[in-house]
Amino acid sequence: MNRDGRPRAPGFAVPPRIGARHAPQVSFEFFPPGTEEMEAALWSTIERLAPLGPRFVSVTYGAGGATRDRTHATVTRIERDTELRAAAHLTCVAASRAEVDAVALRYWNAGIRHVVALRGDPPKDTGRYTPHPGGYAFASDLVEGLKRVADFEITVAAYPEVHPEARDEAADLDNLKRKLDAGATRAITQYFFDVETYLRYLERVRAAGIDVPVVPGILPVTNFAQVKRFSAMCGARVPGWMADLFDGLDEDPETRKLVAASIAAEQCRVLQANGVDEFHFYTLNRANLTYAIARILGLRPASGDAAAEPDPAG
Secondary structure, eight states, X not given: XXXXXXXXXXXXXXXXXXXXXXXXXXXXXXXXXXXXXXXXXXXXXHHHHGGGOOSOEEEOOOGGGTTHHHHHHHHXXXXXXXXXXXXXXXXXXXXXXXXXXXXXXXXXXXXOOEEXXXXXXXXXXXXXXOOOTTXXXXXXXXXHHHHHHOOOEEEEEEOTTOOTTSSSHHHHHHHHHHHHHTTOOEEEEOXXXXXXXXXXXXXXXXXTTOOSOEEOEEOOOSOHHHXXXXXXXXXXXXXXXXXXXXXXXXXXXXXXXXXXXXXXXXXXHHHXXXXXXXXXXXXXXXXXXXXXXXXXXXXXXXXXXXXXXXXXXX
16 A cells, blocks of 8 residues: 555556665756746756756757747757756747757857757747748657757656547557657656556556656656646646645745645656666756755765755755
8 A cells, every 4th residue: 555545556566665765867857047036046956956066967958949148048058068968948839940950059169969849839829839931840840850950869848647649558659659660769747646547658668669768857846736737737636635635834935945845855766766767857957955865865965975965854
């Protein structure tokens, strides 16, 4: 039985004790800063997390590609000024193929070799996604186009609970296959909260003959109300047990952060017990919370620096 009394899905291992497994590989996702204050916070986050030796760090676009220039500036600065391997998000939205290809070529010339290729969300208040008349229609088209520009390493998105616009599970898996056949070599999932959701999805992916890494995307939740609203739009289920844990904490941000760290660490530990050895963290540009979770999973600064231990509430 699970701790909440629900039957545990057959074949899924119980989590080990803390420290019982080797530390996993990790990657971190940031969003580009919109103000000087946000920029300072971002670079503080990067400096805090860099010693953990992530496989790569990625920088997002806003809806409709609205932050394209800021994304480019952030990615190229990471590549230039740090030892981290930077990956840039690129989308199909609101740009012609020539414009997207030009952005990609700028990245290649700046030394960026890794792209996270996404269809992208439509600009706000425009409703359902509509391809640009002269652009890449879908992520699979974008992947194919990027491969024509240069030999990028390409990561794409995967959806354990099915993309909200997909007809069904089979169609969603077919779309993932198209992206991989076009040249992608890794997928990162939309965030999820029930571990069984990811594990069952991975079983379907492998049964479909897909053998690339499908890295679970982990979102530490500190603003439960906000995540619940966003999840309703993107198709991620928020389980009742999670609502119970955050109940009554609207005016208690410090406890919310501690709860967030506990939930995310438990997710990762159960996944580790079931053979998962890599995680992608949606950091929301918050350093200490992600750092604390990484510590629980066994990661330590690669340089051996004796940095002060983080407060999980950060």
